[in-house]
Amino acid sequence: MILFHGSNTAEIETLIPHQADHDRPYIYMSTIDVVAAFYLCNAVERPYYWFPYGFDKETGVPVYHELYPDALKEVSQGVSGYIYEVEVSEEDVLPFKNIPCARLGTTPMKVTGVTKVDDAYQLFRQYVKEGKMKIGRFEDKSEKRIENWHGMVGAYVREKEMINTPDCSYAKFVREKFPEVWRKYIEENK
Numbered sequence: 580m581i582l583f584h585g586s587n588t589a590e591i592e593t594l595i596p597h598q599a600d601h602d603r604p605y606i607y608m609s610t611i612d613v614v615a616a617f618y619l620c621n622a623v624e625r626p627y628y629w630f631p632y633g634f635d636k637e638t639g640v641p642v643y644h645e646l647y648p649d650a651l652k653e654v655s656q657g658v659s660g661y662i663y664e665v666e667v668s669e670e671d672v673l674p675f676k677n678i679p680c681a682r683l684g685t686t687p688m689k690v691t692g693v694t695k696v697d698d699a700y701q702l703f704r705q706y707v708k709e710g711k712m713k714i715g716r717f718e719d720k721s722e723k724r725i726e727n728w729h730g731m732v733g734a735y736v737r738e739k740e741m742i743n744t745p746d747c748s749y750a751k752f753v754r755e756k757f758p759e760v761w762r763k764y765i766e767e768n769k
Contacts, residue, residue, distance in 0.1 A: 580669060581691075582608035582682055583615035587660040594665060594688045606684035608672070612662055612694075613641045613712045614680055619660035619699045622653075624748035629654070631728070634679075635713055643703070644715040646728050647756050651714055655699035664692035733760045742768045 584594055584606065596604035609615045614632070622629040631644040643651050665688040675681035696702050706712035720728075732753060741750040742765070754761045 580610065580667060582610060582665050582667060582672070582684075583612045584608045584663045584665065585615040585618035585660060586663060587619060587658075589661060591661070591663055591693075592690055594663060594684065594690060596685055596687070603685070606688060607675075608665065608682045608684060609678075610680040610682065611641060613706050614678075615662050616696065616699060616702055616706070617641070617643065619662075619696060620655040620658050622650075623752045627747065627749035627752075629749075629752065633715075640711065640713055642713040642715045644720075644728065645717040646720075646725070646732075648717050650717065651703060652700055655703060658696075658699040660696050660699065662694045662696060663690050664694075665689065666691045729757060729760050732757055733764055736760070736764050737767075 594606045594608075596606050598604045607618070617630050617632055620630075631646055631650075633642050633644060634640065635642055645651055665684075667684070667688060671686075671688075672682035672684050675683050703712060703714075707714060717725075736750065736753055739749070741747060741753075744750060745754075750761070753764075
């Protein structure tokens with residue numbers, strides 16, 4: 580099987596597991612190139628992540644959910660990177676909970692192909708034209724849907740106890756893009 584890995588680092592010949600916010604070092608890969616491309620465009624600095632995507636229930640096509648106006652353009656325009664390919668057997672990787680196309684590698688994997696991305700936003704526009712991706716525009720979301728997303732953002736902020744790290748990249752991002760979520764969180768912690 581061919582798996583894809585999005586990175587902003589050039590000239591990778593072997594993908595190496597790295598520690599992220601899980602229990603051990605992994606290589607994060609996808610069976611779908613579009614999903615790997617999402618990982619070129621993180622709106623927050625590591626160790627935090629901001630990739631609000633899901634999948635169309637009828638078609639299975641990846642959907643990037645904009646949770647504020649022009650979010651996809653803001654995080655991806657002008658972003659360059661690489662989509663690396665590795666060829667492995669299913670036994671060489673682990674499934675990742677809650678993301679059916681995601682796979683985790685625990686050992687180094689030789690790169691078998693690479694696609695250079697000069698502008699991720701242009702790539703996403705091309706994916707949309709080809710029917711490989713959809714954009715869930717902010718303007719098209721119902722108030723209830725936005726509330727659900729805000730609830731997930733608030734839950735993450737609570738889980739990570741960001742009241743203790745208000746200057747971390749994720750807390751700053753939430754304060755800027757979702758001020759009501761942050762205000763509610765602070766009120767809960769008084």
